[in-house]
Amino acid sequence: MAPTIRALPLISKARNGVGAFILQCKRMELAYCDFGGSSNGMKRFIERDLPKFAAANPQIEFVVHPRPNHHPTIRGLYINGREKVVCVRNMHESEIIQKAQLLRDSSGAKIKKSNKKVTSLNESVRGVFSPYHGEQFKI
Amino acid sequence: MICLDQSVVTSPENLHLLGKNRPSSGILLLSSLSALTLHAHAVMPKMVRPMMAYQPPVGDQTCFGYLVVTKVRDWSAALNIKIRIGAVGENEWCLFLVLMGAGPAPISPCRQPLTSTRLAALHARLGLSKSKFPLETLAKCLIDRTMDHNPAVNNSALSNLGNNLIGYWTSEYLLTKYPRLPRAILGQSVSSFAGNKVLHILGREWGIDHAFMPKAEADAGLLQFGRVRPGEENWMLNAVNKRPVNRLKLEAQGKERQPLEEEMGLTTEEVEIADPSDKKGLKKIVVGMPLELAYANAVKAVFGAIYLHEGQKATYEFFKAHILSRHFDLEKVFDFFTPTRTLSRIAAREGFEPPIARLLSESGRNTRHPVFNVGVFSGDELLGEGAGASLNEARIRAAVNALKAWYLYSPPASIRGDLPSKTERDPSAEFRGGFLDKGDVVI
Numbered sequence: 001m002a003p004t005i006r007a008l009p010l011i012s013k014a015r016n017g018v019g020a021f022i023l024q025c026k027r028m029e030l031a032y033c034d035f036g037g038s039s040n041g042m043k044r045f046i047e048r049d050l051p052k053f054a055a056a057n058p059q060i061e062f063v064v065h066p067r068p069n070h071h072p073t074i075r076g077l078y079i080n081g082r083e084k085v086v087c088v089r090n091m092h093e094s095e096i097i098q099k100a101q102l103l104r105d106s107s108g109a110k111i112k113k114s115n116k117k118v119t120s121l122n123e124s125v126r127g128v129f130s131p132y133h134g135e136q137f138k139i
Numbered sequence: 140m141i142c143l144d145q146s147v148v149t150s151p152e153n154l155h156l157l158g159k160n161r162p163s164s165g166i167l168l169l170s171s172l173s174a175l176t177l178h179a180h181a182v183m184p185k186m187v188r189p190m191m192a193y194q195p196p197v198g199d200q201t202c203f204g205y206l207v208v209t210k211v212r213d214w215s216a217a218l219n220i221k222i223r224i225g226a227v228g229e230n231e232w233c234l235f236l237v238l239m240g241a242g243p244a245p246i247s248p249c250r251q252p253l254t255s256t257r258l259a260a261l262h263a264r265l266g267l268s269k270s271k272f273p274l275e276t277l278a279k280c281l282i283d284r285t286m287d288h289n290p291a292v293n294n295s296a297l298s299n300l301g302n303n304l305i306g307y308w309t310s311e312y313l314l315t316k317y318p319r320l321p322r323a324i325l326g327q328s329v330s331s332f333a334g335n336k337v338l339h340i341l342g343r344e345w346g347i348d349h350a351f352m353p354k355a356e357a358d359a360g361l362l363q364f365g366r367v368r369p370g371e372e373n374w375m376l377n378a379v380n381k382r383p384v385n386r387l388k389l390e391a392q393g394k395e396r397q398p399l400e401e402e403m404g405l406t407t408e409e410v411e412i413a414d415p416s417d418k419k420g421l422k423k424i425v426v427g428m429p430l431e432l433a434y435a436n437a438v439k440a441v442f443g444a445i446y447l448h449e450g451q452k453a454t455y456e457f458f459k460a461h462i463l464s465r466h467f468d469l470e471k472v473f474d475f476f477t478p479t480r481t482l483s484r485i486a487a488r489e490g491f492e493p494p495i496a497r498l499l500s501e502s503g504r505n506t507r508h509p510v511f512n513v514g515v516f517s518g519d520e521l522l523g524e525g526a527g528a529s530l531n532e533a534r535i536r537a538a539v540n541a542l543k544a545w546y547l548y549s550p551p552a553s554i555r556g557d558l559p560s561k562t563e564r565d566p567s568a569e570f571r572g573g574f575l576d577k578g579d580v581v582i
Binding site for chain 1: 256260321327328331332344345457459461462465466474476480481579580
């Protein structure tokens with residue numbers, strides 16, 4: 001009696017959003033300077049808009065910390081281990097919130113060009129063309 | 140230029156007077172060399188976590204206490220306060236301000252489950268119930284038994300429960316959907332969906348981070364476990380070598396057979412030592428855990444904890460969303476040793492006519508790249524079709540396709556049986572039995 005079949009050790013792949021959706025931005029660090037004028041917008045953002053923004057995005061851990069003598073930044077840390085940093089010097093609160101939204105919505109992956117209209121793990125429903133089926137070409 | 144008395148500057152409790160947290164930071168200038176050193180000390184004070192304040196209710200992931208700090212202009216007064224408790228907004232948040240240099244450092248809030256921002260964010264990211272699933276349980280899920288041997292504190296019990304749930308639900312789903320799966324394929328498919336390797340990846344995809352060699356001060360939102368340290372391979376080998384002997388002994392004495400570690404979702408890669416509290420030296424405690432296993436246990440523990448706090452329905456929804464939704468091509472798992480013989484055996488057992496391979500079409504027989512298209516027929520019925528560069532290759536591919544078509548039969552939804560766990564989730568639901576196959580063939 002011999003085994004007729006063997007199983008290959010493969011593992012399933014994640015499809016974020018098909019079942020559960022995990023927001024890829026997991027931490028946002030907001031740095032400001034108490035002294036410098038380029039942080040004025042950032043400080044107003046932190047005081048006025050951040051509570052609302054944080055409450056709307058409970059999946060993200062927000063850290064506010066001073067960075068004296070430097071321009072203010074927003075740093076997004078992502079699940080894939082990468083990070084994205086945006087310098088928000090001299091920006092108005094309304095511009096800063098757009099940058100925060102950009103970091104929140106980003107996947108953290110490097111930006112790459114996609115030439116395909118559809119990218120999918122699933123096989124084509126129609127199948128691949130086969131010259132051996134259907135009406136065959138006769139010389 | 141600011142002149143400071145040297146004794147004031149060098150005393151450690153006054154270092155904070157210089158540097159980052161002073162409103163005047165950055166404009167401090169001293170001229171001599173020693174003064175420059177002092178300056179360096181001053182502007183780079185001992186690295187501590189940023190000052191944070193927390194909001195105890197579930198769901199807070201912010202550090203707004205800092206905002207309050209920035210508003211405090213009277214720094215000398217603020218620095219004398221060790222813990223400042225205030226009320227902000229409608230929720231009356233308690234703000235714990237941990238201030239540098241203000242007496243003995245109190246326990247950092249991030250160590251407490253209720254005040255760890257990382258933990259609160261993870262709670263929200265997983266979409267756990269705010270009212271039912273407490274943060275303390277999530278913190279418990281992240282404490283491995285190698286971190287704390289007390290089963291009331293670590294995740295071992297929850298992880299065991301989660302392991303059973305995940306294993307049961309995955310196998311019943313696969314068996315109901317593909318009733319003819321051979322045993323070897325079924326076992327592999329279950330671990331392809333919910334094995335330790337996948338659960339480790341899942342934990343990473345949830346954004347769980349681990350603490351490096353954690354002590355008690357680790358953030359409650361980090362996975363904490365004891366590492367398998369270099370040089371401990373001997374322990375591992377001893378543990379592996381001892382186990383089968385012990386099991387055989389138990390069996391010889393007629394005692395209940397111990398479950399295999401593999402069946403419990405554990406592997407023999409753990410490092411265990413004798414429990415010092417046990418005089419007879421029979422009890423063992425695990426002191427080192429591979430990273431993959433620690434993550435898998437934490438993820439299983441989250442499933443177990445949802446089951447306890449939110450009930451079976453919510454856990455099953457969570458399971459579907461996080462495990463069954465993953466992409467897995469079952470067809471690629473099959474590896475046949477003798478496909479044509481196996482196909483013949485199945486045909487004989489099922490009473491079909493013996494399978495015969497026939498050439499359906501071909502091209503370029505005498506060229507460098509011939510293609511043959513072969514079909515395997517049982518009587519007039521086409522069982523499978525395959526293309527190959529030689530007649531034999533095409534015949535074998537056709538047999539493999541026929542076998543896959545047989546084994547991967549999935550009853551249409553109209554006649555497919557219900558999942559056995561359906562009645563557990565809803566006792567009043569009607570249950571329809573499914574299709575049961577005869578099983579593998581033997582050559």
